[in-house]
Amino acid sequence: MESQLLEIIQNLSLKVDALYADRERTNTHQEHTMDMQEQDFDPYAKTRAPQVEIEAYPELMDAIPNMKEDFFRSPLTDEERKEIIYGQ
Incomplete structure (x- = not known):
C-alpha cells in the first residue's frame, strides 16, 4: 500500500x-494584477x-x-427561566 x-x-x-x-518552453506565463483601492x-x-x-x-x-406561530419564542415561562438562571 505504501x-x-x-x-x-x-x-x-x-x-x-x-x-x-512545457510552460517554460512555450513561455506562457500568466501574470496576475491586483487592483488597489481608491485613495478616497x-x-x-x-x-x-x-x-x-x-x-x-x-x-x-x-x-x-x-x-408557524413564533419560531424564536421561548417554551419556558418567565418564572421557569428565572429559576434556571438564578437557581431560586
Whole structure:
C-alpha cells in the first residue's frame, strides 16, 4: 500500500515537472494584477449583504407545528427561566 502511494506521488511529481517544463518552453506565463483601492475609500462606510426572506420547507412545518406561530419564542415561562438562571 505504501509503495503504491509513493509511486502515485512520484508519477504526479513527474507530470507537474513536465507541465512546468512545457510552460517554460512555450513561455506562457500568466501574470496576475491586483487592483488597489481608491485613495478616497471610507473605512467607516460599511457594505452589507442584501436581506433575504426565507421560508421553511413544508415537511419541516409539518414536523414542528409550533414553528408557524413564533419560531424564536421561548417554551419556558418567565418564572421557569428565572429559576434556571438564578437557581431560586
